[in-house]
Amino acid sequence: MRTVILSVETQSDVMRRILASAHGQRKAGDDRISFESVSDRWRVLAPKRMEIVRVMTGTGPLTIREVARRVDRDFKGVPL
Incomplete structure (x- = not known):
C-alpha cells in the first residue's frame, strides 16, 4: 500500500529534504506532495x-x- 503525505512547507524546506535524500541522509519513504501555503493546497484540492x-x-x-x-x-x- 502506498502512502502519500500532504504537507505545507517552504521551498527551502523541500530543497533541504531533497538534498539530504540525495546525500543518503534520509531513506526513501512515503510519497509527499508539498504546498507552500494552506491556501495553495485549497486551490489545488477542491472541497470534493x-x-x-x-x-x-x-x-x-x-x-x-x-x-x-x-x-x-x-x-x-x-x-483516479
Whole structure:
C-alpha cells in the first residue's frame, strides 16, 4: 500500500529534504506532495477532493467503488 503525505512547507524546506535524500541522509519513504501555503493546497484540492482525502486517511487500501460509497457519489465521479 502506498502512502502519500500532504504537507505545507517552504521551498527551502523541500530543497533541504531533497538534498539530504540525495546525500543518503534520509531513506526513501512515503510519497509527499508539498504546498507552500494552506491556501495553495485549497486551490489545488477542491472541497470534493479534500473529502476524498479525508475518508481515505488512516485506512488501508480502498477500491474506487468503496471511496465513492464513503463520499456518497457515483464511482464514475471519483477521480483516479
